[in-house]
Amino acid sequence: MLFVVFLIACGASATTGVMFKPGDWYRSLDKPSWTPPNWAFPVVWTVLYVCIAAAAARIAPLPGSGLxxxxxxxxxxxxxxxxxxxxxxxxxxxGLAVIGLLWLLVAATLLAFLRLDIVAGLLFVPYLVWVTIAGALNFEVWRLNRDRMATD
Structure with a gap:
């Protein structure tokens, strides 16, 4: 049951991806050659959200899991x-600042989960890898297109 609750929470987070699609603006930007294909994003995020929810469901009932x-x-x-x-x-x-803070929070969560349950911590490893890739992609897209942006 806890898994379902956390999967719903992850699903709520995922709705921003439905509400704010990349669209023409993103397609028009210069991107690095190593940018993942568009189809990879929903596939990867679906797997990650399942792992994240499973990890949280393992941790939530444990004593000392507050932090x-x-x-x-x-x-x-x-x-x-x-x-x-x-x-x-x-x-x-x-966005780069937000994803930098996200990376720190995912890393801290991974470490906190590892201290309580090794499986839960390991379930967060792919998420940290993906946020690392996303952060690098955010940086490169900003770097390649900063002359085209009026403000930021």
Missing amino acids: AMALFVAQLCYNTLWTPIFFGLHRMKV
């Missing part, structure tokens, strides 16, 4: 925030 769950909630908030900032407002530099 770990607070970090879980914080990282999910920053996860939710990035898409409307980057794709909705077209604020690549602000």
Whole structure:
């Protein structure tokens, strides 16, 4: 049952991806050659959200899980925030700051989860890898297009 609750929470976070699609603006930007194909994003995020929800469901009932769950909630908030900032407002530099904080929160959550349950911590490893890739992609897209942005 806890898994379903956390999967719904992750699904709520994922709705920003439906509401703020990349669209023509993103397609028009210069991107690095290593940019993942468009179809990879929903596939990867679906798998990641299942892993994230499973990890949280393992941690939540454990004694001493308060800090770990607070970090879980914080990282999910920053996860939710990035898409409307980057794709909705077209604020690549602000998005870079948000994803930097997200990376720190995901890493802290991973470590807190590892201390309580090794499987839960390991379920967060692919998420940290993906946020690392997304952060690098955010940086490169900003770097390649910063001369085209009026403000940020």
